[in-house]
Amino acid sequence: MFLGESTFPGRIFKVSLEGKVLGVIGRSGRNLKQFSGGHGLACPSENEIYVAETANWRVQKLRLH
Numbered sequence: 001m002f003l004g005e006s007t008f009p010g011r012i013f014k015v016s017l018e019g020k021v022l023g024v025i026g027r028s029g030r031n032l033k034q035f036s037g038g039h040g041l042a043c044p045s046e047n048e049i050y051v052a053e054t055a056n057w058r059v060q061k062l063r064l065h
Contacts, residue, residue, distance in 0.1 A: 002041050002049055010035035012051060025064075030056055 003013045010028035012035065013021055026033045037055030044050075051060045
């Protein structure tokens with residue numbers, strides 16, 4: 001499961017169903033893997049997420065290793 005922060009520092013967390021943080025992606029900003037105003041997440045597969053941002057007016061597609 002993925003959770004996002006909509007405010008500073010704008011990270012995306014990969015979390016187990018038990019609530020354990022398994023990984024962290026990004027920080028606040030406007031570049032690749034940086035987020036500002038994360039508003040929506042979509043996960044079509046375990047290795048791919050889409051992050052919609054209100055402050056940056058974009059959707060980022062991220063492939064995870």
